[in-house]
Amino acid sequence: MIGFFRVAWQVMRKDMTIEIRSREVLLTTLLFAVSVVLIFAFALVREGRAPDDVAAGILWVAISFSGTLAMGRTFERERYNDTLRALMLAPADRPAIYMGKLLGLLLLLMLVEVIVVPLVALLFLAPIFTHPGMLLALLVAGTLGFTAVGTLFAAMLVRVRSRDTMLPILLYPITVPVMIGGVRGTAALFQATPDEPVARFWIGLLLAWDAVFVTLALWTFEPVMTE
Amino acid sequence: MSDVARLSVVDVSRYYGRRKALSQVSFSCGAGEIIGLLGPNGAGKSTLLNVIATLVRPSRGVIQYGDRQLACGADVRAEIGMLGHDLFLYPELTARENLSFFAHLYRVGDVPGLVSRALDRAGLADRGDDFIAGFSRGMRQRVALERALLHDPTLILLDEPFTGLDQASTAALVDRLQERQRAGCLIVLATHDLDVADGLLTRAIYLKDGRMVGSDTDTYGLSERYRRAMLA
Numbered sequence: 001m002i003g004f005f006r007v008a009w010q011v012m013r014k015d016m017t018i019e020i021r022s023r024e025v026l027l028t029t030l031l032f033a034v035s036v037v038l039i040f041a042f043a044l045v046r047e048g049r050a051p052d053d054v055a056a057g058i059l060w061v062a063i064s065f066s067g068t069l070a071m072g073r074t075f076e077r078e079r080y081n082d083t084l085r086a087l088m089l090a091p092a093d094r095p096a097i098y099m100g101k102l103l104g105l106l107l108l109l110m111l112v113e114v115i116v117v118p119l120v121a122l123l124f125l126a127p128i129f130t131h132p133g134m135l136l137a138l139l140v141a142g143t144l145g146f147t148a149v150g151t152l153f154a155a156m157l158v159r160v161r162s163r164d165t166m167l168p169i170l171l172y173p174i175t176v177p178v179m180i181g182g183v184r185g186t187a188a189l190f191q192a193t194p195d196e197p198v199a200r201f202w203i204g205l206l207l208a209w210d211a212v213f214v215t216l217a218l219w220t221f222e223p224v225m226t227e
Numbered sequence: 228m229s230d231v232a233r234l235s236v237v238d239v240s241r242y243y244g245r246r247k248a249l250s251q252v253s254f255s256c257g258a259g260e261i262i263g264l265l266g267p268n269g270a271g272k273s274t275l276l277n278v279i280a281t282l283v284r285p286s287r288g289v290i291q292y293g294d295r296q297l298a299c300g301a302d303v304r305a306e307i308g309m310l311g312h313d314l315f316l317y318p319e320l321t322a323r324e325n326l327s328f329f330a331h332l333y334r335v336g337d338v339p340g341l342v343s344r345a346l347d348r349a350g351l352a353d354r355g356d357d358f359i360a361g362f363s364r365g366m367r368q369r370v371a372l373e374r375a376l377l378h379d380p381t382l383i384l385l386d387e388p389f390t391g392l393d394q395a396s397t398a399a400l401v402d403r404l405q406e407r408q409r410a411g412c413l414i415v416l417a418t419h420d421l422d423v424a425d426g427l428l429t430r431a432i433y434l435k436d437g438r439m440v441g442s443d444t445d446t447y448g449l450s451e452r453y454r455r456a457m458l459a
Contacts, residue, residue, distance in 0.1 A: 010328060017319075081313050082311055085315060086315035089307065090329070090332035091334070
């Protein structure tokens with residue numbers, strides 16, 4: 001088990017080192033997410049007031065669309081010099097490699113959310129500080145569920161020519177439950193009177209989905225990565 | 228010496244859809260041999276190397292590593308070192324960081340010491356903290372070879388290792404391979420460079436359209452033997 005987490009840590013640290021130097025994925029993902037939020041703001045906000053209940057949906061649209069972009073770019077790097085093959089050749093547990101990639105992507109998307117969530121709050125008057133702990137739990141659980149599936153598919157599609165088209169086609173239908181959970185839970189917190197029991201219910205459901213998705217991905221990563 | 232240095236390829240075929248990349252290839256080899264996989268583009272050389280490396284499953288047949296088979300996974304991979312046509316290096320990392328990363332994945336001890344020795348052998352001790360992106364093809368190739376040999380593998384797989392190398396780098400690579408051969412490693416390499424391979428190989432295996440069309444253990448005259456095997 002120690003070996004598993006050591007490998008995952010090494011893979012994540014390597015991805016972060018590359019990202020800190022290039023800032024390529026972070027900047028493109030962040031720019032895309034901010035653009036999505038701004039476009040919705042220009043379209044929906046009138047005289048400083050946004051329609052009720054749109055903030056949660058816009059937040060999760062920004063997270064999911066920019067997340068898909070980040071997943072594709074992260075694995076594009078591994079494809080470019082065939083380094084994914086080198087990772088698969090290592091005697092490490094292949095699920096540990098998946099876990100490292102997953103944690104790297106999760107960290108990256110959480111960094112994007114650090115900017116995007118306050119931006120949504122500012123433009124759509126979303127009350128993000130009334131229940132910060134529950135909002136954080138929703139964001140982490142939702143992003144983890146989405147990233148768990150996305151990391152697996154992005155790795156699977158790395159050698160497929162139409163990977164940029166295929167990734168969203170495969171990813172969005174399967175992560176619909178995560179998106180519904182994220183949007184409904186966040187909307188419950190962004191109401192004028194926050195509905196804590198509803199938010200708690202969706203957090204529980206998201207965590208259950210996360211457990212299922214991460215377990216399935218760890219289980220299937222080795223067979224799907226061997227051609 | 229580990230039993231992974233005794234390799235048997237038994238009736239191995241690999242299909243991609245209806246296309247046969249490999250068809251009923253069989254041979255055995257052992258420690259201290261340098262096996263050359265020779266053939267034109269599309270002959271199945273890289274596919275065969277990938278199958279032996281456990282990266283690609285054979286559609287039919289088995290690969291036997293000593294007494295073990297492909298399914299052994301990580302145990303077998305720990306004793307395989309592979310240098311691909313793409314060099315398996317991260318250009319955004321330095322040579323030292325690349326080697327350290329893979330050394331950690333291969334769970335070798337004393338990573339800093341091992342990496343310094345590997346950089347010395349590659350002749351890049353003073354360039355270890357430079358980014359791979361700034362290296363020439365030959366320098367990258369030397370780092371990539373040391374990456375493949377970091378964990379002291381007993382089975383070494385090389386795909387077109389002489390591509391893009393100048394004479395001095397080619398000679399250094401040949402020396403390094405012969406040193407590994409003397410250490411009892413089994414080396415399997417796919418190459419088009421018959422001039423370099425002539426005299427280096429202990430056995431040549433000729434592939435054409437995914438089929439094994441010949442094999443011999445003669446030492447010299449490889450170009451002529453290759454021509455004859457391809458015409459047969």
